Amino acid sequence: MSERVSSPCVSICALDEQGICIGCHRTGDEILRWTRMSNEERRQVLAQVADREQKALI
Incomplete structure (x- = not known):
């Protein structure tokens, strides 16, 4: 079993x-x-979070 994201x-x-x-x-x-x-849904959210963080830096 994998650990929770x-x-x-x-x-x-x-x-x-x-x-x-x-x-x-x-x-x-x-x-x-x-x-x-x-966990898969959480990984998808984290990918979106990374995009939002990048856009916030621009």
């Missing part, structure tokens, strides 16, 4: 005007559903 939470919890957390770059919905997601 860890949350990207950094304890800076505030949503911006687009509904994206300024700390972990997840949407409010992704944050709410995280504990019920499969």
Whole structure:
């Protein structure tokens, strides 16, 4: 059995005007559903988080 994919939470919890957390770059919905997601769903969210982080740096 594989280990659960860890949350990207950094304890800076505030949503911006687009509904994206300024700390972990997840949407409010992704944050709410995280504990019920499969590892594959979590990996998909983390890929989206990486894209959002890159766009935030531009």
